[in-house]
Amino acid sequence: MASINWFKYASPVTFFPLAGRLIPWFAWMAAILAAIGLYVGLVVAPTDFQQGDAYRIIFIHVPTAWLSMFLYVVMAIWSALALGFNTRVSAMMAQAIAPTGALMTFIALWTGAFWGRPTWGTYWAWDARMTSELILLFLYLGVIALRNAIDDPRRADRACGVLSLVGVVNVPIIYFSVKWWNTLHQGSSISMTAAPKMAAIMVSGMLIMSFAAWFYSIAVVLARVRTIMIDRERGAAWVGNLAEVKNA
Amino acid sequence: MTKHANPATAVSAGAILPGIRWSLSRDLRIALRSRAELGVQLLFYIIVVSLFPLATTPERNLLATMGPGVLWVAALLASLLSLPRLFASDYADGTLEQIALSPYPLEALVSGKILAHWLTTGLPVALLAPLLGVQYAMDAESGFVLAAALLVGTPILSLLGAIGAALTLGLRAGGSLLALLILPLYVPVLIFGAGSVDAVRAGLGATANLSLLGAGLLVAVVGAPFAATAAVRIALD
Numbered sequence: 183m184a185s186i187n188w189f190k191y192a193s194p195v196t197f198f199p200l201a202g203r204l205i206p207w208f209a210w211m212a213a214i215l216a217a218i219g220l221y222v223g224l225v226v227a228p229t230d231f232q233q234g235d236a237y238r239i240i241f242i243h244v245p246t247a248w249l250s251m252f253l254y255v256v257m258a259i260w261s262a263l264a265l266g267f268n269t270r271v272s273a274m275m276a277q278a279i280a281p282t283g284a285l286m287t288f289i290a291l292w293t294g295a296f297w298g299r300p301t302w303g304t305y306w307a308w309d310a311r312m313t314s315e316l317i318l319l320f321l322y323l324g325v326i327a328l329r330n331a332i333d334d335p336r337r338a339d340r341a342c343g344v345l346s347l348v349g350v351v352n353v354p355i356i357y358f359s360v361k362w363w364n365t366l367h368q369g370s371s372i373s374m375t376a377a378p379k380m381a382a383i384m385v386s387g388m389l390i391m392s393f394a395a396w397f398y399s400i401a402v403v404l405a406r407v408r409t410i411m412i413d414r415e416r417g418a419a420w421v422g423n424l425a426e427v428k429n430a
Numbered sequence: 431m432t433k434h435a436n437p438a439t440a441v442s443a444g445a446i447l448p449g450i451r452w453s454l455s456r457d458l459r460i461a462l463r464s465r466a467e468l469g470v471q472l473l474f475y476i477i478v479v480s481l482f483p484l485a486t487t488p489e490r491n492l493l494a495t496m497g498p499g500v501l502w503v504a505a506l507l508a509s510l511l512s513l514p515r516l517f518a519s520d521y522a523d524g525t526l527e528q529i530a531l532s533p534y535p536l537e538a539l540v541s542g543k544i545l546a547h548w549l550t551t552g553l554p555v556a557l558l559a560p561l562l563g564v565q566y567a568m569d570a571e572s573g574f575v576l577a578a579a580l581l582v583g584t585p586i587l588s589l590l591g592a593i594g595a596a597l598t599l600g601l602r603a604g605g606s607l608l609a610l611l612i613l614p615l616y617v618p619v620l621i622f623g624a625g626s627v628d629a630v631r632a633g634l635g636a637t638a639n640l641s642l643l644g645a646g647l648l649v650a651v652v653g654a655p656f657a658a659t660a661a662v663r664i665a666l667d
Contacts, residue, residue, distance in 0.1 A: 320614040327610055331601040340664045341597045345611060348593055348657055352615050355646070359618035363625060 192269040194411040195420045201404040212397035219390035227384050236300040239293050245395040247290035253283035258350035261343035273339035278407040282399050284322035310361035321349045449538030457546030475508040479562050490567040497566030498627035505555045509587040512551045513595040521599045541655045544592045552584025572627050575636045579626040582643040583619045589654035590615050596661035
């Protein structure tokens, strides 16, 4: 078999139309899965006998929390590719992922607070997961702020790449330090791992919602990377020849 | 000894220690000639530490509980405040560009600068800590452990901070941006550092926390100079 040309889509010229073709698929899958997942979560799944209906926020909370961490790793991988191969699309992907990652982190924190209030009796506790999620939000905001502070996009790419990689090494260290810090002082009175075993229908609803959030993120990131490409390459001939640009 | 294929790497491998020594002595000499600046940084540390009892309570038990954390947060802020000194003035007058062109490997020169930064900020902060701990009703053992934890922990602050200082070279709002980039990364150092004194007070012994700080220091020594050098190169492009 001839080797696949992995670098074919490393150029905005080829990646731009590919992203444009992929966006509707991911967007529709996200919408359909979200509709199914919300139906399963809000209608089909039974009321939890301990937490009442308040638990239903996990169908938003858990998928966004998963994605918040996953997206950071993906952003770091794109950054490493950008630093290693000096490919433009990789850096643009890293740039496009950061706001969605920050949004997911924020939603996870926000829904967590609203879930904690009725079940734990408090909006916020210095629980290991909550604290490290908060620091993750700061890391995302740091990458975005560094990007905004640098005018030259090429320098911004590489600076944000270094920062993302330093951050991704630190995320597990932060997580474990916070975990040990918390357990050193007092036994964790509130723990996510001690939650009652979930019914299969709840798990499937959560998984469907996770895929919905995942496909939503892909669609939004691809849409954002297209605008970044047009913005950065506005002087290039291929942008001028785009149908979208010509008809605008 | 195997022969190096690339003569440049052979030259640079032997030039690491002289490079560190050169930039260390240069930065120390500059620091000693602007002693007032160093004094102001230490005064900042002392004043921040002295503010907390005024803002909260002079009650001795509470002070003893808060003390290690307050001293560590103040050490973090003092380190953060002094970070622009690492590269910014050299960058502003073009010296950093000349340094980067020197035959010494840039990694060695950056390491020397980081070491000088720690000797002029982290070390005095660590040595002052037991004295300031007295303000917080700390006993002798806690004060000793606090100083030991700061001695192991503050080099990590200088190492990680160098990455942030290099990334924000010449940027608008560099100072507050630096805080946003670096403070989240300082969290583990803060936790284990302040935790070491808490563990002593709880009768557990500080070994676990100090070992973790030491492990963090080793990781930072291996990784951070390269990341900081990469960031300096990015800024100079």
